[in-house]
Amino acid sequence: MSQLAELAAKAKAQLDAHTYENVQWHFHESTGSPFWLEKATTYNFDPLKEVKCFDDLKKFPHFEDDWLRGGPISRWIPKGLAGKPAYVFETGGTTGIPKSRMVIEDHWIDYENFSDTLPDEYFPRGANWLMLGPSGPRRLRLAVEHLAQYRGGISFCVDLDPRWVVKLLKKGKIKEAEDYKEHVIDQAVTILSANHNIQCAFMTPKLLEALAMRLLDDGTSIAESGIKGIFAGGTEFTPQWYRTCREELLGPDVYITPTYGNTLMGLACGKPFDPADNYKITYYAPQPRAVIETVEFKDYNQVVGYGQTGRVKLYTMTKELFIPGFMERDEGEREKPHEKYPWDGISGTRPFHEYAKTTTVGVY
Amino acid sequence: MFDIPILRFGQTYESMEKQPVVHFDTGEPVAQLHQATGAMVKLDLKKSQKARDALRAVPIAKLIDICKAAARMYLEETLPCGNGSLSPAEFCRLQSATTGLPENMCAANMRKNAFVLGHMDEVLDALTRGLPYEILEKGYGKESRGVMVSYQATTPVFGMVLPNNSPGVHTLWLPAIPMQIGLCIKPGSQEFWTPYRITEAFFKAGLPREAISVYPGGHDVGGAVMTDCQRAMIFGGQTTVDQHAGNPKISVHGPGFSKVILGDDVVDRWEDYLDLMVDSVFANSGRSCINASGIWASRHTREIADAISQRLGPVVPLPPNDPKSSLAAFTTPGAAEAMNAQIDEGCQADGVTEMTAKYRNGPRLEKRERCDYLRPTVVHCTGPDVPLANTEYMFPFVSVVECPQNKMIAQIKQTLVGTALTDDAKFKQQLLDATNIDRLNIGPVKTVQLNWLQPHEGNIVDFLFRNRAFQDTPPAAH
Numbered sequence: 001m002s003q004l005a006e007l008a009a010k011a012k013a014q015l016d017a018h019t020y021e022n023v024q025w026h027f028h029e030s031t032g033s034p035f036w037l038e039k040a041t042t043y044n045f046d047p048l049k050e051v052k053c054f055d056d057l058k059k060f061p062h063f064e065d066d067w068l069r070g071g072p073i074s075r076w077i078p079k080g081l082a083g084k085p086a087y088v089f090e091t092g093g094t095t096g097i098p099k100s101r102m103v104i105e106d107h108w109i110d111y112e113n114f115s116d117t118l119p120d121e122y123f124p125r126g127a128n129w130l131m132l133g134p135s136g137p138r139r140l141r142l143a144v145e146h147l148a149q150y151r152g153g154i155s156f157c158v159d160l161d162p163r164w165v166v167k168l169l170k171k172g173k174i175k176e177a178e179d180y181k182e183h184v185i186d187q188a189v190t191i192l193s194a195n196h197n198i199q200c201a202f203m204t205p206k207l208l209e210a211l212a213m214r215l216l217d218d219g220t221s222i223a224e225s226g227i228k229g230i231f232a233g234g235t236e237f238t239p240q241w242y243r244t245c246r247e248e249l250l251g252p253d254v255y256i257t258p259t260y261g262n263t264l265m266g267l268a269c270g271k272p273f274d275p276a277d278n279y280k281i282t283y284y285a286p287q288p289r290a291v292i293e294t295v296e297f298k299d300y301n302q303v304v305g306y307g308q309t310g311r312v313k314l315y316t317m318t319k320e321l322f323i324p325g326f327m328e329r330d331e332g333e334r335e336k337p338h339e340k341y342p343w344d345g346i347s348g349t350r351p352f353h354e355y356a357k358t359t360t361v362g363v364y
Numbered sequence: 365m366f367d368i369p370i371l372r373f374g375q376t377y378e379s380m381e382k383q384p385v386v387h388f389d390t391g392e393p394v395a396q397l398h399q400a401t402g403a404m405v406k407l408d409l410k411k412s413q414k415a416r417d418a419l420r421a422v423p424i425a426k427l428i429d430i431c432k433a434a435a436r437m438y439l440e441e442t443l444p445c446g447n448g449s450l451s452p453a454e455f456c457r458l459q460s461a462t463t464g465l466p467e468n469m470c471a472a473n474m475r476k477n478a479f480v481l482g483h484m485d486e487v488l489d490a491l492t493r494g495l496p497y498e499i500l501e502k503g504y505g506k507e508s509r510g511v512m513v514s515y516q517a518t519t520p521v522f523g524m525v526l527p528n529n530s531p532g533v534h535t536l537w538l539p540a541i542p543m544q545i546g547l548c549i550k551p552g553s554q555e556f557w558t559p560y561r562i563t564e565a566f567f568k569a570g571l572p573r574e575a576i577s578v579y580p581g582g583h584d585v586g587g588a589v590m591t592d593c594q595r596a597m598i599f600g601g602q603t604t605v606d607q608h609a610g611n612p613k614i615s616v617h618g619p620g621f622s623k624v625i626l627g628d629d630v631v632d633r634w635e636d637y638l639d640l641m642v643d644s645v646f647a648n649s650g651r652s653c654i655n656a657s658g659i660w661a662s663r664h665t666r667e668i669a670d671a672i673s674q675r676l677g678p679v680v681p682l683p684p685n686d687p688k689s690s691l692a693a694f695t696t697p698g699a700a701e702a703m704n705a706q707i708d709e710g711c712q713a714d715g716v717t718e719m720t721a722k723y724r725n726g727p728r729l730e731k732r733e734r735c736d737y738l739r740p741t742v743v744h745c746t747g748p749d750v751p752l753a754n755t756e757y758m759f760p761f762v763s764v765v766e767c768p769q770n771k772m773i774a775q776i777k778q779t780l781v782g783t784a785l786t787d788d789a790k791f792k793q794q795l796l797d798a799t800n801i802d803r804l805n806i807g808p809v810k811t812v813q814l815n816w817l818q819p820h821e822g823n824i825v826d827f828l829f830r831n832r833a834f835q836d837t838p839p840a841a842h
Contacts, residue, residue, distance in 0.1 A: 240379055
């Protein structure tokens with residue numbers, strides 16, 4: 001057995017054990033959340049007895065994201081964590097009731113784990129951060145702030161309300177949306193000019209592009225502003241954009257790594273840059289806390305072959321949240337395990353083709 | 365299969381993202397078009413002054429010679445296209461294959477573009493009202509009458525977001541090059557052929573390569589062109605027009621709502637103008653903004669509609685390579701169906717009658733496996749306020765509207781080309797004063813018969829140059 005195969009087998013065993021442990025936690029009368037304990041009464045199987053490995057999660061019906069809309073939010077708090085200070089983070093919400101996720105410490109743990117993947121050379125410990133992404137009821141702001149603190153720095157933030165931007169775009173108010181983007185970039189430029197030792201940043205691709213362009217117009221650059229490392233995500237990150245970034249927008253002195261994630265999953269890391277990949281971006285979920293599968297469009301329980309295209313199926317298993325198979329609004333190609341992440345990855349993520357025409361992309 | 369890269373101010377660039385382009389009818393892959401990104405466009409535009417500098421190094425008279433040579437090459441020679449090359453006939457075949465426009469119309473549009481390029485000296489002379497080239501080159505100078513004038517370029521490059529519907533639109537931007545303004549082009553996803561071919565003809569004729577960029581791509585590319593070029597033109601529907609209305613940086617080209625108007629003094633002789641009306645509706649498969657979508661008269665409207673229907677109703681789709689083919693295919697799935705449904709709904713209203721149905725021998729909508737056709741449609745409207753009285757569709761569609769002459773000018777609303785058939789002096793003056801008509805023809809001129817020495821939807825010279833004050837000596841005492 002090759003070294004990678006050994007690592008993959010070990011990761012699979014760890015995932016099976018993690019799955020069993022989490023199902024026991026979420027469906028046990030003494031520790032489970034009101035939501036899952038009630039849900040379990042509707043199943044024709046007993047999760048406590050019949051879910052022993054990851055593949056057994058297919059016994060659960062697909063998780064419906066509408067379950068996350070509306071309250072009471074407390075129904076998601078596992079009894080085993082009752083009394084702990086809780087946060088609520090939201091996604092969507094431009095119109096109607098947003099999806100809400102209850103969080104206690106997951107956002108800290110996810111970003112601490114992510115921190116371990118960042119190269120210190122480009123994300124120096126003790127350096128300060130710029131968080132150029134959505135604020136308000138979203139998890140990113142607090143998560144990046146924790147990441148900065150975990151690495152010994154302080155995170156500087158801006159105000160950004162993506163729901164307002166979506167409204168502007170849907171009304172065709174392009175000029176107003178551009179003005180709002182300029183307002184956000186103004187805040188970032190001001191922070192960067194204020195001698196705060198900011199060397200690391202989270203930025204969405206569109207805001208990174210806008211900031212870099214602004215700095216170029218001002219006769220400077222991201223590199224000259226002092227930023228050495230950027231992790232980017234939140235909107236579509238294409239290989240061509242990645243290449244333009246590395247070759248033309250940022251230059252050789254700034255490290256950029258793509259990430260893929262959301263409030264439900266946490267943060268999937270990008271495979272380390274390798275010229276041989278020709279800028280193909282491959283993401284790996286933070287297993288075993290979250291798992292990404294690439295599944296057939298017509299059978300969400302069937303994983304596609306390597307290199308084949310399918311829809312993104314997400315599983316989350318932490319002490320705080322249990323999601324046994326949630327169909328994401330994205331599609332991509334299944335990728336083989338990597339030594340750093342010895343489990344399946346996904347590349348070419350893009351809006352699921354059936355939704356793509358109705359999705360407002362490029363919000364921030 | 366043609367592999368067509370991005371052109372970044374003269375440098376070819378191979379993108380990692382390529383869009384397959386297929387034959388509209390067979391689905392056969394025809395080309396793959398490399399896709400640019402908005403970031404790429406924005407980065408290049410930061411150096412756009414180099415394009416103008418390169419053009420300013422060439423005298424305008426020489427640039428006009430280049431245009432004339434390019435016109436001949438574009439029309440007659442085999443020119444590079446991506447990883448291959450195309451003869452004029454092959455060019456028409458491929459342009460037809462991706463746009464659905466019959467090959468004979470592709471050839472006609474080629475001749476139109478070549479005409480403008482080949483007569484660039486006359487076009488510039490007309491549009492600049494005889495301005496000496498030296499004044500455009502230097503930015504100021506004295507005219508022959510001794511008056512100092514200054515023309516300042518408003519932008520180093522002219523941005524454009526081009527459409528797919530008709531290759532004839534490229535005539536509009538060609539004068540930019542001899543005026544020493546560079547080009548930043550986002551071509552249509554199906555009609556990218558003409559910008560690339562004209563560019564290759566320019567290069568072969570000796571134009572500096574730094575002068576032109578061609579960026580195929582998605583909405584972010586169009587957005588970058590529109591926001592980062594100091595002057596840009598865009599083509600689109602009414603929504604696009606409304607979105608950019610009043611923006612002095614943007615020249616927006618939308619539906620034309622072009623019309624033929626018959627005055628009360630000639631309407632009883634309407635049969636004399638039947639050919640003019642039919643051709644105004646039908647030429648170029650009714651795809652252009654200059655095609656008439658309305659015919660307005662105070663009487664005889666039902667007879668006029670019936671006579672046009674007799675001519676257009678029997679027209680059927682023919683293979684695109686048939687020299688008699690006169691109908692273009694709709695290649696965007698669902699587009700023809702949606703228009704057909706709108707027309708059917710409009711025809712349900714009181715006062716609207718479809719006149720073509722009885723001459724058509726079949727439905728208006730012809731669905732094929734990969735494309736659709738809409739057959740010519742003439743509707744009669746009893747007044748200007750009924751549905752379909754002032755509509756435009758991208759196929760031979762016309763509303764024949766009954767309206768008193770004294771209400772006509774106000775009721776026709778915005779009209780790109782208005783051909784008025786009248787000898788009534790008072791009506792002619794009212795037409796001349798009507799600001800809702802852009803191009804006015806008084807007399808027997810088909811709406812599609814454009815004189816390229818005339819401005820179109822604004823004068824490109826006024827758009828790309830600012831006529832401002834300049835003095836190098838104090839004025840006479842006063």
